[in-house]
Amino acid sequence: MNKPFALLIVTAFLALSVPAFAAGGKTLYKSCSACHGKDGRKKALRVSPPLKGQKADELFKKMKGYQDGTYGGKKKVIMKRNVAKLSDEELQALAEYISTL
Ligand code: HEC
Numbered sequence: 146m147n148k149p150f151a152l153l154i155v156t157a158f159l160a161l162s163v164p165a166f167a168a169g170g171k172t173l174y175k176s177c178s179a180c181h182g183k184d185g186r187k188k189a190l191r192v193s194p195p196l197k198g199q200k201a202d203e204l205f206k207k208m209k210g211y212q213d214g215t216y217g218g219k220k221k222v223i224m225k226r227n228v229a230k231l232s233d234e235e236l237q238a239l240a241e242y243i244s245t246l
Pocket of ligand 1: 173176179194195216219224239
């Protein structure tokens with residue numbers, strides 16, 4: 146394979162993967178919006194602080210905390226279940242998406 150051709154493939158791959166990443170967070174968030182609200186303003190089950198306005202890295206850390214049991218309030222068991230099966234990549238995509246709400 147010559148060099149320009151290889152470069153073309155890498156560029157095409159990057160161009161395709163960026164929107165796919167953004168869509169991932171949006172799609173994943175569909176399962177969260179019932180409790181947190183489509184726009185992230187809702188206090189989930191009346192206890193969660195609204196997600197809207199929080200930064201991606203804060204959200205990511207909180208979700209990781211629910212996974213490993215180091216973060217959460219009275220209803221953390223509910224959130225632990227919601228994030229238990231998500232990979233770091235999925236949590237990151239969610240955090241990025243929520244921070245744009
Ligand atoms: C069944 C309702 C429900 C669903 C569905 C749900 N959550 Fe939650 N979420 C909660 C509750 C309740 C809390 C507060 C839990 C506690 O006591 O710590 C919370 C807290 C959070 C927090 C921490 C907020 C903060 O600032 O402390 C984040 C981040 C979060 N949820 C993200 C998500 C994401 C992402 C999803 C989808 C994958 C999701 N939630 C789905 C109910 C829900």
